[in-house]
Amino acid sequence: MRPRPARFLSLAAAITASTAVLVACSSNGSNTASSSKSPILIGASLSLTGDFSTDGLAFQKAYLLWQSDVNSHGGLLGRQVKLIILNDGSSPTTVASNYQKLITVNHVALTIAPFSSLLTQPASAVAARYGYAMVNGAGSTDNVFISKSNEAVHNVFSPSLPVDDYMVPFVNWIKSLPPSQRPRTAAYPMVNDPFADPPVQTAQKALKALGIKTVYSKVLPAEVSAYKPAADQVAASGAQMVVLGSPDVPSVNAFMQAFQQQKYNPKVFMCASGPDQGTAFLSAVGKANATGIMVPNGWYGAYNNPLSSVMVEEYIAKYGGTASDISADVAEGYSVGEVVADAVKATHGTDNKKIIQYLHSGVTLNTVQGTVHFDSLGRNVSPNAAGFIFQWQNGSYNQVLPPGASGSHPIIYPKPPWGG
Amino acid sequence: MGRLIYEAVIDGLLVGAVYGLMAVGLTLIFGVLDIINIAQGILVIVGAYLSYVLSVHLHIDLFLGLFITVPAMFVIGIAIYWAFIRPLRGAERTSMSLLATYAVALIIEGVLYWVFTPGYVELRGWYVTSSIRLFGFYLPYIYVFAAALAVALVLALYAVLYRTRFGRSIRATVQDQTAARLVGINVNRVAALTFGIGVAVTAVGGMVYGATSGGFNPNSGYDLISRLLAIVILGGLGSIAGALVASVFMITIESLVDIWSPSWAIVVFYAALVIVLIVHPSGLLGRSLTREQ
Numbered sequence: 001m002r003p004r005p006a007r008f009l010s011l012a013a014a015i016t017a018s019t020a021v022l023v024a025c026s027s028n029g030s031n032t033a034s035s036s037k038s039p040i041l042i043g044a045s046l047s048l049t050g051d052f053s054t055d056g057l058a059f060q061k062a063y064l065l066w067q068s069d070v071n072s073h074g075g076l077l078g079r080q081v082k083l084i085i086l087n088d089g090s091s092p093t094t095v096a097s098n099y100q101k102l103i104t105v106n107h108v109a110l111t112i113a114p115f116s117s118l119l120t121q122p123a124s125a126v127a128a129r130y131g132y133a134m135v136n137g138a139g140s141t142d143n144v145f146i147s148k149s150n151e152a153v154h155n156v157f158s159p160s161l162p163v164d165d166y167m168v169p170f171v172n173w174i175k176s177l178p179p180s181q182r183p184r185t186a187a188y189p190m191v192n193d194p195f196a197d198p199p200v201q202t203a204q205k206a207l208k209a210l211g212i213k214t215v216y217s218k219v220l221p222a223e224v225s226a227y228k229p230a231a232d233q234v235a236a237s238g239a240q241m242v243v244l245g246s247p248d249v250p251s252v253n254a255f256m257q258a259f260q261q262q263k264y265n266p267k268v269f270m271c272a273s274g275p276d277q278g279t280a281f282l283s284a285v286g287k288a289n290a291t292g293i294m295v296p297n298g299w300y301g302a303y304n305n306p307l308s309s310v311m312v313e314e315y316i317a318k319y320g321g322t323a324s325d326i327s328a329d330v331a332e333g334y335s336v337g338e339v340v341a342d343a344v345k346a347t348h349g350t351d352n353k354k355i356i357q358y359l360h361s362g363v364t365l366n367t368v369q370g371t372v373h374f375d376s377l378g379r380n381v382s383p384n385a386a387g388f389i390f391q392w393q394n395g396s397y398n399q400v401l402p403p404g405a406s407g408s409h410p411i412i413y414p415k416p417p418w419g420g
Numbered sequence: 421m422g423r424l425i426y427e428a429v430i431d432g433l434l435v436g437a438v439y440g441l442m443a444v445g446l447t448l449i450f451g452v453l454d455i456i457n458i459a460q461g462i463l464v465i466v467g468a469y470l471s472y473v474l475s476v477h478l479h480i481d482l483f484l485g486l487f488i489t490v491p492a493m494f495v496i497g498i499a500i501y502w503a504f505i506r507p508l509r510g511a512e513r514t515s516m517s518l519l520a521t522y523a524v525a526l527i528i529e530g531v532l533y534w535v536f537t538p539g540y541v542e543l544r545g546w547y548v549t550s551s552i553r554l555f556g557f558y559l560p561y562i563y564v565f566a567a568a569l570a571v572a573l574v575l576a577l578y579a580v581l582y583r584t585r586f587g588r589s590i591r592a593t594v595q596d597q598t599a600a601r602l603v604g605i606n607v608n609r610v611a612a613l614t615f616g617i618g619v620a621v622t623a624v625g626g627m628v629y630g631a632t633s634g635g636f637n638p639n640s641g642y643d644l645i646s647r648l649l650a651i652v653i654l655g656g657l658g659s660i661a662g663a664l665v666a667s668v669f670m671i672t673i674e675s676l677v678d679i680w681s682p683s684w685a686i687v688v689f690y691a692a693l694v695i696v697l698i699v700h701p702s703g704l705l706g707r708s709l710t711r712e713q
Contacts, residue, residue: 049529049533049639050639051639053533053538053637053639054538054539054540054637057538192683218681218682218683219682219683220682220683221682221683221685221686223643223647223686224633224634224643226674226678226682226685226686227634228431228435228632229427229428229431229435229674229675229678229679229682229685230678230682232427232431233424233427233678233679236423236424236427248540248635249540249634249635250540250542250633250634250635250636251634252634253542253634253635254632254633254634254635255634256634257548257549257560257632257634258560260549261549261550261551261558261560262551262558263551263558280539280540283541284540284541284542284634284635286544418549
């Protein structure tokens, strides 16, 4: 045991150090670039395990890729960027405590968002409490933007398109078809998911206005056992068009399996999510079955955008694979870093208050997902933001809508039979 | 409407049989060892991955592969018992087993992530998307085979329990461990073998789950365990036939409610559990009945 004076001195030193830390941190995350050449700490919580782990791990790759890109170009304002990533296990409770820890214990200068709207909402509320901006790539449902904390602090910014608008090009295409060629009936099975359902509901409203009769419209619990009975009911309805509110590959595949078992093949099969997972989707459902299936997406590996092309090259160099192996999650995550970098450079520091003001100033930024322009609640309302519909065509994942856009292929309609 | 109800009942019978396959092992383990195996869900996924490896890398048919995966899962079960369950002693054994088997689930999940990555995979066979038309409804072969397998498995387990010396040892252990020891039964051995059998049958449930779920990854086990627990509680903890009856009963009710409101289907699933337990606290084929058998 050490002598008492030494212990007293240690205690005094600890109190002094703690006080210094508290004073240093009392500036509401307003470290400035000139304060030191220490790294800029940026905190994030990601779903490295649990329900969202596939996407969470893709986001982790994106964030780390952005970090290494920035640092290899001299960092931000001459300072290296250091990411602190905690695992939230896909839990909304854990994500809130993680951001609390990042801000109050790790003393990060900036925070960037977790994966999914479900987790971004509680995370952004914590960030708002401390005046931190929260740029997010995968939290673009209304409940993230229209929340008490964001309406008060306006700290949420999403470079991705608002989820509700994802299927607008698809609706416009149906509208462009001669009435005799349009599907007459539609089914809208929706797995209960904050990301998957809003675009389907928006599409349903618009398609109903076009005179397309709704023959099935139900929200299903996100339980594997619920998919087959629902899919059988859709098949029994004989709907000519199915717009599926699917959150992932298994939910789409479960419907596809049931449709094949019931010898049912709709003329149009549109999914909110799942087919956008590249080879993961193709290997799950098979090349022949995938043909004709459509999905909205803001980004894909061959997206014609200079920043995107560079990111794809760097991604392949760092992680291997091909452009088609890169999921949209990566672009969503990477664009978060780009927005943060632009804001730090423009405000010459990491003062969150200035960053929030800057991002709300009407500025237009360029990201790997296209241009970004935020409205008062942080939604990307840029008319040039990436918003496309893709279709699987004989093993290729092709952009098909909008029809006149650069890189769009002719759409396959009606959908060919399963396996053909 | 008549057709929808008919289809819902058929779906309930077929999908219920699949869940019954997965729940049988859980209830067997509880019946003999008095422990709740929280790892049962992830063990189902291990069974699915074993079938996946045999199917994709060795091109072995999913059903033929069971001749390999069932013994493999039996060995895994024995290993888990000796490493994690056997050391548990005393009055707190049952509650401690919850923590121990949860730890097992986490360890297995970590290993699966490491080996297979988080990406979804699925099991394929000609019978997964093919079906036979019966009374105006297409019955998928995979579900028909799974239902037949579930019934065969339950009959086989009953044959083991009631027609073999080992089965008598199990039943004696279920009724009174001390008395079983006094008549010379090696209770530890019986417990280990029973745990092994309880895990081995998950290979069958895992294969069918992997083929019918649309895809699975190492995290999929957590979706299963709450439902499996509800099924074995409703069926009567320890009752093998009860697990099968309860799963068919609950999934059929869920399918029927699904016609009107899928959101309420899951509520009704658990409401049915509560109502049955109020009326008959030991479940549909509860332990008292099981022990009388």
